[in-house]
Amino acid sequence: MYLQKDTKKVLEKFIGKSILELSEMDLTEEISFIKSKHGEAPVFSKNIDTRMQGRGNPLMTRKRICTMEDIGF
Numbered sequence: 339m340y341l342q343k344d345t346k347k348v349l350e351k352f353i354g355k356s357i358l359e360l361s362e363m364d365l366t367e368e369i370s371f372i373k374s375k376h377g378e379a380p381v382f383s384k385n386i387d388t389r390m391q392g393r394g395n396p397l398m399t400r401k402r403i404c405t406m407e408d409i410g411f
Contacts, residue, residue, distance in 0.1 A: 373379045397403045
């Protein structure tokens with residue numbers, strides 16, 4: 339992660355774990371950590387928020403950059 343030192347300090351103080359520890363957690367460890375902090379497991383919504391979906395590169399959509407296919411490779 340590319341975070342400034344001050345940002346890392348604030349996050350680590352707020353979360354209670356270092357950024358390195360968080361990045362090395364697997365899914366089950368993350369869920370158990372959240373459960374220990376909040377007292378309940380996280381609930382993942384089955385409804386898709388269309389605002390959060392990726393739309394790809396807008397420059398490619400507008401044909402403003404070339405892909406390798408456009409060049410012919």
